[in-house]
Amino acid sequence: MSPRCVGARPPRRRNRKARISGLQLAPGSSVTETIELSADSARVVVAPAVGGSIAAFQCDGEAILRPTPERALAEGAVRSFACFPLIPFSNRIADATLHWTGREYGLTRYIDAEPHAIHGNGWQRTWSVTRHEPSRLAIELEHDASGARAREWPFPYRARQRFALVADALVATLQLGLDIENTGGDAFPFGLGWHPYFGRDG
Numbered sequence: 029m030s031p032r033c034v035g036a037r038p039p040r041r042r043n044r045k046a047r048i049s050g051l052q053l054a055p056g057s058s059v060t061e062t063i064e065l066s067a068d069s070a071r072v073v074v075a076p077a078v079g080g081s082i083a084a085f086q087c088d089g090e091a092i093l094r095p096t097p098e099r100a101l102a103e104g105a106v107r108s109f110a111c112f113p114l115i116p117f118s119n120r121i122a123d124a125t126l127h128w129t130g131r132e133y134g135l136t137r138y139i140d141a142e143p144h145a146i147h148g149n150g151w152q153r154t155w156s157v158t159r160h161e162p163s164r165l166a167i168e169l170e171h172d173a174s175g176a177r178a179r180e181w182p183f184p185y186r187a188r189q190r191f192a193l194v195a196d197a198l199v200a201t202l203q204l205g206l207d208i209e210n211t212g213g214d215a216f217p218f219g220l221g222w223h224p225y226f227g228r229d230g
Contacts, residue, residue, distance in 0.1 A: 060101045067163040067193035070200035076167045078104045080155035080189050082111040082224075087200055094225040106151050110225055115150035115169075115187050116208055116218040126182065128217060133182040147223065149180035150187055163193040173212065183216035185209060 062073045062083055073084040083096040093110035100108035124145040126133040135145035138152055150169055159166035166188065171177065173184040190205035206220050 060104050062101075063157070063160060063165055065163050065165055065191060065193050067195035068200055070193050070195060070202065072191060072193060072202055074165055074167070074191055075101070075104075075109065076155040076157055078109065079106045079112045079151035079153060080167050080169065081106055081109040081113070081151065082191075083109055085110060085202060091227055092202075094227045112147075112151040112223050113187070113189060113206060113220070114147045114223055115206065115220045116171075116181055116183075116185055116216075117148045118219050118221050118223075120144035120146050134179060135181070136179045148220075151223070152180070155187075155189065158188075163195075165191045170211075183210070183214060184212040185216075185218070186211050187220075 060075050060078050060083075062075045065072045065074070069089075070087045071084070072082060072086075075081050075083050082093060083101060084091065085093040096109045099105070106112050120142075121135060122144055124135045124137045124143070126135055126145075136149070137143070137145060139146060149171065153169055153171070155167040155169045157165065158168050168189075169187040171181060171185050171187070173180075173182055186209045188205070188207050188209075190203075192203040194201045194203060204222065206222070208218055208220055210216065
């Protein structure tokens, strides 16, 4: 008997199968490099080079998160991925200007149609793999806030993400961890989280 995925609702069969053929790299392929974790019938695919994003999460062959289209994988189009991290802040900072301790810091606008800074810079950066096992992955982002990077976020930090698929005879669970460490001398505001996308019918 296969374990069921914790938090997975019974799938609606229409248009719910994950299309993941593009996640298998062929020689000469331009598809973004990914790392696949698996435990029994559950699998998660992570793209460290594309914002440390999740490209797919499946259980029993059914997509739990919206599968990433092959074109988005090839182009590294992070906003079309299944999930990406929000760090060192989520949502928006008005007019792409951070007001902190009496100073103003201009921030990068990653979306042309958006007048505000949005979701931090972690989703725009390449993360480094620090640990990789069949069902576990740890990745890290070092932000030095020097030169042009200061417009992404004016304070240096180190971020870590952890992914683990844990399964027993009855249940499969995807465990996520995200933390941030201030690597500079000045205090700064921060927030963190993830931006998951779920498929829908209709």
